[in-house]
Amino acid sequence: MEHLEQFRQDTREWLEANCPEDMRQPMRSDEDQCWGGRNWVFTSEGQKLWLERMADKGWTAPRWPSEYGGGGLSGEEAKILGEEMSRIGARRPLSSFGLDMLGPALLLYATEEQKQQYIPNIINGKIRWCQGYSEPNAGSDLASLRTKAEDMGDHYLINGSKVWTSYADKADWIFCLVRTNFDCPKHEGISFLLFDMASEGVSTKPIKLISGTSPFCETFFDNVKVPTGQLVGTLNKGWEIAKYLLTHERTMIGGFGLAGGGMKGMGQMAAAKRGTRDGRLRDASLRTEASSFEIDEMAFGLTIERITDETKAGQGTGASSSILKMYGTELNKLRQELYMAIGSTDALNFDTDSKGALVRNWLRSKANSIEGGTTEVQLNIIAKRILGLPA
Amino acid sequence: MILSEEQQLLKDSAKLLLSENAPISALRAMRDAGEDHMPGLWSKMSEAGWPGIVIPDAYSGLEFGYVGAGVVLEEMGRTLALSPFLSSAVVAATLINQLGSEQQKEKYLPGIASGDLTAVLAADETGYFDLSSIEAKATASGDDFVLSGNKRGVIDGHNADLLLIVTDGDEGPSVFMVESGASGVSCETRLIIDSQRAADITLNSVTVSGDALLGSIGGASDAIEFTIDVAAACSAAEMLGISIETFERTVGYLKEREQFGSKIGTFQGLQHRAAQLFAEIEVSKSAVLAALQALDANSEKRSVLASMAKAKCSKVVRNATEEGVQMHGGIGMTDEFDIGFFMKRAAVCRQAYGDYHFHADRFASLRGY
Numbered sequence: 001m002e003h004l005e006q007f008r009q010d011t012r013e014w015l016e017a018n019c020p021e022d023m024r025q026p027m028r029s030d031e032d033q034c035w036g037g038r039n040w041v042f043t044s045e046g047q048k049l050w051l052e053r054m055a056d057k058g059w060t061a062p063r064w065p066s067e068y069g070g071g072g073l074s075g076e077e078a079k080i081l082g083e084e085m086s087r088i089g090a091r092r093p094l095s096s097f098g099l100d101m102l103g104p105a106l107l108l109y110a111t112e113e114q115k116q117q118y119i120p121n122i123i124n125g126k127i128r129w130c131q132g133y134s135e136p137n138a139g140s141d142l143a144s145l146r147t148k149a150e151d152m153g154d155h156y157l158i159n160g161s162k163v164w165t166s167y168a169d170k171a172d173w174i175f176c177l178v179r180t181n182f183d184c185p186k187h188e189g190i191s192f193l194l195f196d197m198a199s200e201g202v203s204t205k206p207i208k209l210i211s212g213t214s215p216f217c218e219t220f221f222d223n224v225k226v227p228t229g230q231l232v233g234t235l236n237k238g239w240e241i242a243k244y245l246l247t248h249e250r251t252m253i254g255g256f257g258l259a260g261g262g263m264k265g266m267g268q269m270a271a272a273k274r275g276t277r278d279g280r281l282r283d284a285s286l287r288t289e290a291s292s293f294e295i296d297e298m299a300f301g302l303t304i305e306r307i308t309d310e311t312k313a314g315q316g317t318g319a320s321s322s323i324l325k326m327y328g329t330e331l332n333k334l335r336q337e338l339y340m341a342i343g344s345t346d347a348l349n350f351d352t353d354s355k356g357a358l359v360r361n362w363l364r365s366k367a368n369s370i371e372g373g374t375t376e377v378q379l380n381i382i383a384k385r386i387l388g389l390p391a
Numbered sequence: 392m393i394l395s396e397e398q399q400l401l402k403d404s405a406k407l408l409l410s411e412n413a414p415i416s417a418l419r420a421m422r423d424a425g426e427d428h429m430p431g432l433w434s435k436m437s438e439a440g441w442p443g444i445v446i447p448d449a450y451s452g453l454e455f456g457y458v459g460a461g462v463v464l465e466e467m468g469r470t471l472a473l474s475p476f477l478s479s480a481v482v483a484a485t486l487i488n489q490l491g492s493e494q495q496k497e498k499y500l501p502g503i504a505s506g507d508l509t510a511v512l513a514a515d516e517t518g519y520f521d522l523s524s525i526e527a528k529a530t531a532s533g534d535d536f537v538l539s540g541n542k543r544g545v546i547d548g549h550n551a552d553l554l555l556i557v558t559d560g561d562e563g564p565s566v567f568m569v570e571s572g573a574s575g576v577s578c579e580t581r582l583i584i585d586s587q588r589a590a591d592i593t594l595n596s597v598t599v600s601g602d603a604l605l606g607s608i609g610g611a612s613d614a615i616e617f618t619i620d621v622a623a624a625c626s627a628a629e630m631l632g633i634s635i636e637t638f639e640r641t642v643g644y645l646k647e648r649e650q651f652g653s654k655i656g657t658f659q660g661l662q663h664r665a666a667q668l669f670a671e672i673e674v675s676k677s678a679v680l681a682a683l684q685a686l687d688a689n690s691e692k693r694s695v696l697a698s699m700a701k702a703k704c705s706k707v708v709r710n711a712t713e714e715g716v717q718m719h720g721g722i723g724m725t726d727e728f729d730i731g732f733f734m735k736r737a738a739v740c741r742q743a744y745g746d747y748h749f750h751a752d753r754f755a756s757l758r759g760y
Contacts, residue, residue: 265758265759265760267755267758267759267760268758268759268760270760271759271760276760279756280755280756280760281755281760287755287760288751290755290760291702291751291752291754291755291758292751294754294755294758295699295702295703295751295754296674296703298678298695298696298699299674299675299677299678299699299700299703300674302392302677302678302680302681303673303674303676303677305392305677306392306393306676306677306680309392309393310392310393313393315393320673323669323670323673326666326670327670327674376663378666379662379663379666379667380659380662380663380666382666382669382670383662383663383665383666384662386666386669387642387662387665387666387669388642388646389642389645389646389656389657389662389665390646390654390656390657391657
């Protein structure tokens, strides 16, 4: 206990001294996130310093082992770091699929050499990763993927295409599911490869979404050569890694269901816009919806806390990521609907400047219950893996 | 947010005691015999010390806290055990402990803790827990008080020893302890849907001595608010137990029942609804635990969390019991089958100590809109 109090004190002092002022302001939009990578242009000196300082302590990945540059913190310490960061409104220094998805899988499945090679560059934000999972004919039925990797002795030859690759056009490397055996049940012929997006034969094409933005790409592989040393885990056993990684992706996306730090509650926001009568939000129907939403939002936030604590105590259930993903994304869609209702006709602005952010976020949120496994796929997983309902 | 080892042990022993002494068949037998309580159960619970769970050690309680009370209530919800645990040992004991003088606590709390004495809160007069519309009055008469008023729908009121009567006046609400046999107290008992009894209590110029006043005249507001928080969070815990049990029985049925040549649990239409409900129950678990922990910590978020938990669990238990009946199909509608008992108890719990609308409204007000 004494140790933890000391840790809190030291952390608080360090954050006070090292978190730049502009990194303590709430993010105005997705543009304010720092993704790192070879081609990243920092939006401010503060953003650059904040990433460097946090990465230097390993605190971009607080719980990862220090031998690979991680923070090496215990669960309790990491929780304190999180609390102290939110106390001063500190932004996350690095948004990264390497941190949220690939890293945990590498720590579990990669060789020592691979860990040494890839993990430090995830932590310091030098390499930006993208995820090569979905294909034009392999969406919800991901395991039916057909991007082919032929064993050529010292390298694999990759041909095929991916779709819905988030930020493929901005990423440096890809973690990619490929088919290495076509003559077996679909789950048993998949392998997990890592390769450089600058390799010859890789090309990307952004997909314009209904929101007008293009966070996803089509990604094409035309005779791409990948050294065999870049296979993670065992050949044809990639599905196991893919599934493990998906649990991290779901938990990350489920986190969208949480209330944004520093944001006003839904009801207060509505009251500020529509006015109050006798201290109550004037529009009774909106008040009802806002309270129902806030009750779910609060209970969901507590559920993330509880599941985190249970996992720490070794009581977690593996499929809980499906619950969080399903619930969190449905909640976020409802949140965006209510923001639109509160925003009223002003919310319809579609300008490219920040005025259009509301409507773009609303449209963007519709993908939440599709990406990372649809709501319906999560319900299938809960029904079969947790409830044990028959196939 | 996990149970301590002691809390988990308490939960396990509650499960055992209740499954042995209060299975659904006991409730059915009680109902069929036209009885108004489960014979023998309260003495078993008293032997285990449960009536003293929230009462401080100084007054012969276990001082185990509200998380402890909540885990017992969750297990009670699973077997639909009927007892004055929530009304007397949790709600009434809390109010006496909050407001009472040293002497009053010494006089009443050990009796409640041992299970020998039962007390109930008689506050509501509207039927929808509107405590701002209390008309019961206390008039000072020398050192005594004369009480008059009507209290509605007091569960366990028909056989409680002590009534905690809330009155209102210019100074604010006050609470008086009135013995149920006192002259001028009359009680009309109604059978309610889950085979319990609700009492409509009339006080017709009931004279009580000055030491029947808990706290000061008009000084009960904060204690009543705290007691509402306790009642809401603990009632939510009971509803959580009902939801979990109903759900487990329903999923069990989906795995057994065959139609169209397959187990009905293979149908995606049912699978998705079951999965959805499971997620809602997981979320309500967190709501309940957080609300109970906030009571034990007397955190400033206590009231928000309590109303959140009561509102959330009311919604979820409604959903769980509706789906329970629906997914059982025709047999779910029969009296012979047990699933209907859960729907009936849930209906009572949903109304007790403020329903969904009461708590969603309170939540919104507490959150500043």
